[in-house]
Amino acid sequence: MQVFYAPDIDRERYVLDPKESRHIVRVLRMxxxxxxxxxxxxxxxxxxxxxxADQNGCAIKIEKINPNFEKRGYNLHIAISPLKNPERLEWFVEKAVEIGINSITPLKCDRTEKSGIKRERISNIIISAMKQSIKSQLTELSDQICFGEFITKSRPGIKLIAHCDSSFERKGINEAYIKGENATIVIGPEGDFSREEITLALEHGYTSIHLGTSRLRTETAGIAACHSIYLLNQ
Amino acid sequence: MQVFYAPDIDRERYVLDPKESRHIVRVLRMxxxxxxxxxxxxxxxxxxxxxxADQNGCAIKIEKINPNFEKRGYNLHIAISPLKNPERLEWFVEKAVEIGINSITPLKCDRTEKSGIKRERISNIIISAMKQSIKSQLTELSDQICFGEFITKSRPGIKLIAHCDSSFERKGINEAYIKGENATIVIGPEGDFSREEITLALEHGYTSIHLGTSRLRTETAGIAACHSIYLLNQ
Structure with missing residues (x-):
């Protein structure tokens, strides 16, 4: 069955916005x-x-409410560097929302080549992936912030930094994460975090992790981290 | 350090093909x-x-061989339906190779809308992802075959069919897979496998699985399956 986004629903009758209404009436011919x-x-x-079924404002009569439909049992926040090719971050966002994530923060790291993100485009991807995968909880998208600012702020739960620098001791994500706990995971740019960034994270209570023996692209590392937390909670 | 593909290497000196040679000499200026x-x-x-460092045939002197560099401890074969948007299958291929996969077979299912794949393009993605993630084992790409033909053929290890039809009993992939075992996993098209396809698979020793409570897109399901097998082997 089709799922539509109704962010400001609060009563027994809801009128969809013009975009959703046109989609439901013109495209889906409902x-x-x-x-x-x-x-x-x-x-x-x-x-x-x-x-x-008005294409300018399609009215829905609400018959049943399922409160707290989505119960994941953990909160997951991934902070990740954007990439030269903006599609790769967008792809990460789509997949992470499908699998399940609460917050995404784009990071500006020492080796981040791309500053700025297409915020509206990414917000639309989040809503579309939420509908596609029948998630009832909207993933929060923060503005891009500097690595240092992100890492020094207090965060709930287990804090992990995924990187490839083998001169630091690194655990597998399955060793560092505990089922049921909230998690914050930071994922670096192409070219990885700098030594200074990793050291700063360790000083602020982050644990160094790897995501396997493979050298994963940034967006693949993000998806692997998100899916690891999902699977470790099963 | 840069990694190059040398499929027919067999002696102490190797001459890269013109494409790799141009890349190494002209782009990377090595x-x-x-x-x-x-x-x-x-x-x-x-x-x-x-x-x-000849851009038409760059010669390399081999100094050390690391045999069996890539040890995964399991063989993974994923058979998956292509999608209307060919980019989505290509994304799956890239990510699966990065995470680790031995064979990929494109399937023609009852509800597959797209027939045929861009074989050369996908082969290039496999090689590029193999180099990027420093895999030494080339992922095998088969021709697209019909679901019935694939499913009735004998396969080694644990055989799993991932689908969303809750009228069949389905296990989580972590319940159905045993660490260290080889696995064959089939992933359906947009619109899922038909009941007849699922029944045929069950008759041929496949176990029904789900990949979580989310409704994942085909390519996301493929990546989730591939990453699940990786993580369950840690």
Missing amino acids: KNGDNVRLIDGKGNLYEGVIED | KNGDNVRLIDGKGNLYEGVIED
């Missing part, structure tokens, strides 16, 4: 009486029926 | 005496030194 599901990005899933 | 690493796609990694 009609009065058809069943739909709505997600509010706050953890709730609503079941409803189309009452007025 | 010179006589520079150290390089070569992989043969058969599991070996060679360390050598540039002896003649």
Whole structure:
């Protein structure tokens, strides 16, 4: 069944915005009486029926609310450097939202070549992936911030820095993470974190991890980290 | 250090093909005496030194052979339906090679919308991802075959079919897979496998699995399956 995004839902009747309305009426050709599901990005899933299939404002009658529809049992925050090719970060975002992630922060590291992200485009990818994978909790997207600023701020749960510098002792993510715990994981740019960045992270309570023997691209490392936390919670 | 692909290496001196030679000499501006690493796609990694930085045929003197460089401890074969957007299958291939996979077979399922794959393009992605992630074993790419033909053929190890049809009993991949075992995993198209396909797979010794509570896109399911097998072997 189709899922639509209704961020400001608060009553028994909801009118979708023009974009979602056109999609539902023109593209999907749905009609009065058809069943739909709505997600509010706050953890709730609503079941409803189309009452007025108007392409400028499609009205839905809500029949059932499933509160706290999405229960992951952990909070995951990944901070990651954007890449020269913006598609690679976008791809990470889409996959991480599908698998399950609470927050994404783009980082500016010593070796980050790309400054700035296409915020609106990434926000749309988040919403689209949330609908596709039937997540009811909207992934939070922060503004890009400097590595030092991110790393020195207090964070709840287990804090991990994934890197390839074997002159530091590194654990496997399965050794460093404990099931059920919240996690913050930082992932570096092409060319990895600098030694100074890794040292700063260790001084602020981060544990060095690797994501296997392979040299993974940044976006692959992000997905591997996100999926590791998912699987270690099963 | 840079890694180059030398599929037919068999002696102490190796001349790279014109494409790799141009890359090493023109793009990377490497010179006589520079150290390089070569992989043969058969599991070996060679360390050598540039002896003649000729852009038409760069000669490398081999100084050390690391046989069986890549030891994964399991063989993984994923058979997956191509998608309408060919980029999505290509993304899966790149990421799966980075994480570690032995064979990829494109499938033609009941609901596969796309017939045919860009074989040469995907082969190049495999080689490029193998070099990027320093894998010494080349991932085998088969021709696209029909689901029925694939599923009825005998396969070594544990055989899994990942799908979203909850009318069948499904295990988590962590319950169905045993560490150290070889695995064959089939991943369906947008719109999932048909009931008939799932039934046929079960009749041929496949176990039904899910990859979590999320509704994953095909290429995400492929990566999640590949990464699950990696992590369950740690």
